[in-house]
Amino acid sequence: MSDASSKIEFLRASLAKAGLETPDKRSRAPLGHMAADRTLKGGLQRGALHEVFAQSSHETSATGFAAALAARVGGDKHILWIRTDFSALEYGEISATGLLDFGLDPSRVLLLRVSDAEDALHAASDALCCPALGTVVIEIPREPGILDLVASRRLTLTCAESGVTALLLRFAAKPEASAAETRWLVRAARSLSPQKDIEEEHWGRPVFVAQLLRNRHGPLGHWVMEWNADDGDFKEFPNTGVGAADSGIVVSASCDRPFAAAVEDAGDTASLRSVA
Amino acid sequence: MVTKNANALRLSAVDRKATSLGLSAGMPLANARAMLPTLKVMTANEPADLKLLERIADWCDRFSPLVALDSPRGLLLDISGAAHLYGGEQAMLDRIRALLLNQGFAVRGAIAGTIVSARALAHYKDGSVVPSGDEASATAPLAIEALNLDPITTHALRRAGLKTIGQVAKRKRNELNARFGAAMVATLDSALGRIETPISPRVPIPDYMAERRFAEPVVTEAIILETLQSLASSLGEILTDRGEGARRLEAAFFRSDGAVSRIAIETGHPTRDAAIIKRLLGEKLDALADPLDPGFGFDLIRLCATRAERAQASAIDFDTRENEKREIAFLIDRLAARFGSHRILSFQANDTHIPEAAALAVPAQYAEFPRISWQATRNGGEAPRRPLRLFERPEPVKVVRVDLPDSPPAQLRSRRVWHETVLAEGPERIAMEWWRHQRAQPTRDYFRVEDEEGRRFWLYREGIEGRETCQESWFMHGAFA
Numbered sequence: 001m002s003d004a005s006s007k008i009e010f011l012r013a014s015l016a017k018a019g020l021e022t023p024d025k026r027s028r029a030p031l032g033h034m035a036a037d038r039t040l041k042g043g044l045q046r047g048a049l050h051e052v053f054a055q056s057s058h059e060t061s062a063t064g065f066a067a068a069l070a071a072r073v074g075g076d077k078h079i080l081w082i083r084t085d086f087s088a089l090e091y092g093e094i095s096a097t098g099l100l101d102f103g104l105d106p107s108r109v110l111l112l113r114v115s116d117a118e119d120a121l122h123a124a125s126d127a128l129c130c131p132a133l134g135t136v137v138i139e140i141p142r143e144p145g146i147l148d149l150v151a152s153r154r155l156t157l158t159c160a161e162s163g164v165t166a167l168l169l170r171f172a173a174k175p176e177a178s179a180a181e182t183r184w185l186v187r188a189a190r191s192l193s194p195q196k197d198i199e200e201e202h203w204g205r206p207v208f209v210a211q212l213l214r215n216r217h218g219p220l221g222h223w224v225m226e227w228n229a230d231d232g233d234f235k236e237f238p239n240t241g242v243g244a245a246d247s248g249i250v251v252s253a254s255c256d257r258p259f260a261a262a263v264e265d266a267g268d269t270a271s272l273r274s275v276a
Numbered sequence: 277m278v279t280k281n282a283n284a285l286r287l288s289a290v291d292r293k294a295t296s297l298g299l300s301a302g303m304p305l306a307n308a309r310a311m312l313p314t315l316k317v318m319t320a321n322e323p324a325d326l327k328l329l330e331r332i333a334d335w336c337d338r339f340s341p342l343v344a345l346d347s348p349r350g351l352l353l354d355i356s357g358a359a360h361l362y363g364g365e366q367a368m369l370d371r372i373r374a375l376l377l378n379q380g381f382a383v384r385g386a387i388a389g390t391i392v393s394a395r396a397l398a399h400y401k402d403g404s405v406v407p408s409g410d411e412a413s414a415t416a417p418l419a420i421e422a423l424n425l426d427p428i429t430t431h432a433l434r435r436a437g438l439k440t441i442g443q444v445a446k447r448k449r450n451e452l453n454a455r456f457g458a459a460m461v462a463t464l465d466s467a468l469g470r471i472e473t474p475i476s477p478r479v480p481i482p483d484y485m486a487e488r489r490f491a492e493p494v495v496t497e498a499i500i501l502e503t504l505q506s507l508a509s510s511l512g513e514i515l516t517d518r519g520e521g522a523r524r525l526e527a528a529f530f531r532s533d534g535a536v537s538r539i540a541i542e543t544g545h546p547t548r549d550a551a552i553i554k555r556l557l558g559e560k561l562d563a564l565a566d567p568l569d570p571g572f573g574f575d576l577i578r579l580c581a582t583r584a585e586r587a588q589a590s591a592i593d594f595d596t597r598e599n600e601k602r603e604i605a606f607l608i609d610r611l612a613a614r615f616g617s618h619r620i621l622s623f624q625a626n627d628t629h630i631p632e633a634a635a636l637a638v639p640a641q642y643a644e645f646p647r648i649s650w651q652a653t654r655n656g657g658e659a660p661r662r663p664l665r666l667f668e669r670p671e672p673v674k675v676v677r678v679d680l681p682d683s684p685p686a687q688l689r690s691r692r693v694w695h696e697t698v699l700a701e702g703p704e705r706i707a708m709e710w711w712r713h714q715r716a717q718p719t720r721d722y723f724r725v726e727d728e729e730g731r732r733f734w735l736y737r738e739g740i741e742g743r744e745t746c747q748e749s750w751f752m753h754g755a756f757a
Contacts, residue, residue, distance in 0.1 A: 057693070058731060060665050064757020067664065078604055092665030092754055096623035096635030100652050101660035102757060106623040107650065110604075110640055112611055113619045123611055132603035188730035188757075190698065191659070203699040203726050205659050206757045227757070230656055 029073040029165075031225075032233025039212065039221040040182070044073055047163040048181035049156045051170060053213075059091045059171045061188035064102060065208050066137055066169045068227050068234065071104050073165045074134025079104070080127050082112045082120050083139040090141065091171060102206075103229030117144035121151055128158040128166055136164060141171040152178035175213060183214035189224055192238060205229065207237055288320045292382075322348070332381070333478060334536035337528065338576050339372060341482065344475040350398070352391055352475045366405050373403070379534060388414065391473055392466035396422035396441070411469025416442030423463055429456050441467055482526065482580030484518075486511045493532040493573020497561075500529075500570075500577065504557050507579040509550035521546025521587030527557055529568060530576035537568060541613045544605050544641035546587035552606060553579075556613045563614040608640045617641045625650045629706055631722075631753060632666065661704075661724070663734040663754030670751035673735060684723045685735060690752050695727035703737075718744050724756065732756035 030043035037043050044050065050069065054062030070079050081094055088094075096106035112127075114120045117140050124138045140147060152168075156179045159166050168180065175183060191204035205226050212221045224237040285305035294315075299308050308315055325348065333351055336343045339362075342354035355368065362368035365387050376383045386397035386404045393411040397404045400422045406414040415422070418441050420433050432455075438444045444452070445468055453461050465471045486507045494500060504527060515521055526540045541556045561568055611620045621637040625648040628634055654661040674689035684700030701724040708717035718739035726732045734754040739745030 058729075060663070060755035061731070061757055064664050067757070077600070080607075088668070092663070092667045095663060095666035095754065096625075096637070096650075097631070097653065097662040098660065098664035098666065098754070098756075099623075100650050101654050101662045102664055105650070106625075106635060107646065109623060110608070111621045111623070111637060112615070113621070114615060119615065123615065126610060126614075127607060130603055130607045132600035133607070188732070190728070190730045191726060191732075203659055203701055203724065203732075206732075207730060208757075229654075229660060 030233075031069075031072055032228075032231070033223060033225045033236060035236070036210070036212075036221060036223050036225065036234070039219050040215070041218055044069060044165075045181050045217075046073055046165050047159050049152060049159055049166045049168060049179065051168045051175070051178060051180045051183040051214075053170045053173065053175055053183065053185045055185060055187035056172065058187040061206070061208060062169060062171070062186040063091070063094075063139075064206055064227065065184065065186040065210060066139075066167050067099065067102055067104055068208075069167055070135040070137055070165075071232055072234075073167075074108075076108065077134030078108050078110060078132065079135045079137065080110045080112060080133055081137045081139070082114060082123050082127075084117060084120055084141065085113060085115050087139050087141040087171060088113070101229065102227075103232050118146050121146060121155075124166065125154060125158055128155065128164045129162050131162045131164060133164050135167060137167045137169055139169040139171075141173070143173045143176075149177050149179065152180060156180070180214065181216050182212060185211040185213050189237075192226075325349075330478075331534065331536075332376070335530070335534040336372070337479075337536060338530050339368070341479075341485070341580075342475060342477045343479075344477055346395065350395060352394070354475050354477070355387070369403065369405060389469050389472065390466045391475060392423065392463055393469055395424060396467055409469065411467065412445065415467050416440065416445065420444060423467055425460060425463060429460055432456070480582065482582045483520075483584040484511055484514050484522075485578060485580035486514070487576060487578035489576050490574070493570075493575045494577075495570045495573045500568075500574070501554060501558055501561075503577050504579060505550050505554040507577065508553035508557075511579055511581060512548040512550050512553075515548040515581065515584065515587075518584075519586060520581075520584040521548045522553070522581035522583065523547075523585050524581070524583035525553060525557070526580050526582050528578045528580070529570075529574045530578070531571050532573050532575045533571055535571065539564070539568075540582070541609075542617055542641060543609045544612075546585045547609075548587065552609070556609055559610050559613040612639070612641050624648075628709065630709065631662065631706065632668075634662075660756060663732075664757045666754040667752065670736070670753045673750050673752045675735070675737075675748070675750040681741070682721070685725060685750070688725070688733070688735065688750070688752075690733070695725075695731065695733070697725040698728050699726040700724065706736075716744075722753070 027046050028041070028043035029046055030037050031040070052062050052066045052069070083094060094109075094111060096109070099106045099109060112123055114123055120138055120140055124136055127133060127136050155166050155168075175185075187209045189207040189209045191207050205228060208225050208227065210223055210225055214220070225234040226237045228235050287299060287301050287303045287305060287308055289301055290299045294312075297312060299311065299315075305317065329345060329347070329349065329351065333343045333345055336351055336353055340353045340355050340358045344352040346352050355365070359365045359368050362371055369385055369387050373383045373385050384398050384402040386394050386401065386406070388394040388397055388404075388406040389408040389411050393406065393415050396415050396418055397406065400418045401414075404414065419439060420430055420441055422441060423430075425433075433444060438447070441464070444464060449461060452464070462471065466473055488503055488507060494503070511522070522543065523546055524540060524542050526538055528536060528538045530536050539557065539560050541553075541560050543552075543556065547553060608620055617639045620640045622640040622643045624636045624638055624643065624646050626634055626636050627648050671690065675685040676687040677683050677685045682703050684702055685697055688695050688697065703721035703723055705719060705721050707719045710716060720736040720738060721740075722734060722736045724732065724734055732755065733752055734756065735750055735752050738749045738751060741748065
């Protein structure tokens with residue numbers, strides 16, 4: 001036995017020497033929110049497909065969450081944002097000044113306008129082959145038939161090969177079977193008044209209620225996160241103030257879930273206290 | 277054939293049999309009917325004729341890239357430097373005539389040094405090839421109608437007893453000029469080969485081109501793509517020699533039955549890499565709404581660089597930044613080839629406060645180095661002041677508020693849903709730029725509001741109350757994350 005394993009070691013070493021063994025491109029991008037990072041085992045997987053679903057009428061919040069994830073994952077690489085014409089009409093066009101205020105450099109963002117989901121998926125699978133990109137955001141509203149398990153598997157494979165991360169942003173859609181690494185359901189929550197030293201501002205940083213509905217390699221979770229555009233990361237939402245207390249989140253009992261640990265992680269937020 | 281001309285039906289074209297029976301074009305239909313009661317008449321369809329002529333012109337592209345329409349029934353080809361490919365001028369003319377006859381057309385053709393002389397010879401001395409310099413003697417015996425002058429001038433010349441081009445040519449220039457004008461003299465000089473007017477081709481002349489002919493027409497896509505790549509590499513060699521790269525490329529596919537289809541691609545940077553060009557063309561072919569139909573096969577495929585620019589030869593460097601840039605430029609080109617260059621955009625800052633104009637989305641292929649750098653509207657530590665999603669057309673909303681100046685909305689109704697506002701910021705007054713518009717645009721007072729669920733909107737009230745407007749109108753311009 002030891003003979004065989006030493007032989008494998010030797011072969012591995014020679015492969016590595018010849019530069020043939022590909023190093024693992026799939027590192028993890030920490031979000032900055034500690035509980036979430038712990039659940040995700042260090043952060044969001046790069047080179048994988050992640051789905052962000054918007055709760056009905058919270059589409060812009062989900063857009064912001066996807067933009068924040070893209071900023072965390074991509075480093076200083078380019079971001080390709082693919083959106084369909086319908087979604088721009090219905091939910092508004094992606095605004096460069098808005099991205100800038102959100103903490104993303106607009107000169108790093110490329111916007112692709114496509115007419116339908118089929119074009120969006122085609123463009124995405126093309127763009128995901130380009131390792132110079134950090135993230136590809138694919139914004140697909142409603143439930144086109146073409147976006148099925150096969151399509152998501154194809155995206156996942158392409159991502160894994162090139163190391164580019166795909167964020168599938170879904171509006172007005174019900175989650176269905178897919179090959180995604182993680183799946184998030186996002187809605188907005190009331191913001192906190194900011195620190196006292198900024199007098200003239202009354203509303204605080206954007207706050208997201210992010211529910212991790214699916215995690216291929218770990219437990220699920222449910223957190224309230226605040227996005228800090230200055231540092232470019234998520235923060236724990238402070239336990240004080242009015243914001244989270246009345247955000248009205250209802251979580252189903254965790255006993256039927258494979259990973260019950262999630263709620264303990266999330267339990268520090270006021271919103272979940274009643275449930276836990 | 278018959279057309280209605282000045283309220284009279286006249287023959288516009290007659291076939292050979294009719295000619296032999298004494299009919300000619302221009303004759304009133306009534307006269308023709310009187311001569312031949314059994315005459316078969318059809319209405320002329322000029323647009324269809326023109327379309328056919330253009331199709332034939334497309335087909336003629338294979339002989340020379342310089343093809344011009346000579347309405348209503350003629351085509352002009354500039355064959356300078358092309359004749360030797362077909363074994364001389366006579367052989368080339370015979371070949372074109374034979375091929376057109378095969379397709380079922382009646383053809384008359386001639387080769388001469390100038391447009392007018394070639395046209396005159398084609399109509400009146402079919403099949404003649406006049407070497408350069410002999411135009412005067414060749415056209416001299418032709419009737420003056422061959423000059424294709426307007427009917428009044430022709431009539432006047434006939435009345436003056438000048439029946440052939442040679443007779444007119446013998447008159448003094450200044451006499452002709454005084455009587456008929458400079459244009460007529462220019463036409464005459466052109467017929468005599470004294471002045472040369474260039475033809476204006478239908479399609480712009482490409483900067484560089486490469487083509488391949490096939491003895492056996494090709495049908496399979498693999499061979500077509502292979503051909504495109506080899507054409508691209510020979511085009512690339514020419515471009516490299518000249519230190520240029522292509523910004524716009526056009527591939528033309530000549531079908532053996534005469535139809536020609538063209539596809540064009542654009543690139544963001546001067547390109548001469550055959551693999552890239554092939555990939556972009558493949559992408560475009562793949563995305564065609566109306567797929568390339570090879571029919572019985574293509575017998576000629578041509579690749580032209582219709583716009584070329586100076587390109588620096590760049591050594592392959594190991595700087596990953598540069599490589600990344602190049603890869604992204606290639607991705608942009610690919611997406612532009614498939615979806616159109618107006619659909620892949622990059623953002624540029626614009627020096628204005630008007631929210632919808634503060635950022636420009638420009639085609640990424642044409643994005644130049646930005647002149648203005650981005651400036652965030654928020655201060656450090658603050659929440660975003662500009663929305664992540666902006667409506668192209670601000671949507672009207674209903675608002676309930678305390679009746680005080682500058683008071684924010686307490687409730688708003690957007691898309692048939694009432695929202696209770698919990699937090700509000702504002703007003704942020706943005707005046708429209710008076711120097712851009714003819715009429716003054718109303719000032720906008722922007723409010724950032726958060727509703728009871730944490731959704732955030734960007735609203736504005738149009739006009740300053742009492743000064744610019746007397747009624748309140750509110751709009752939603754965007755939404756924050």
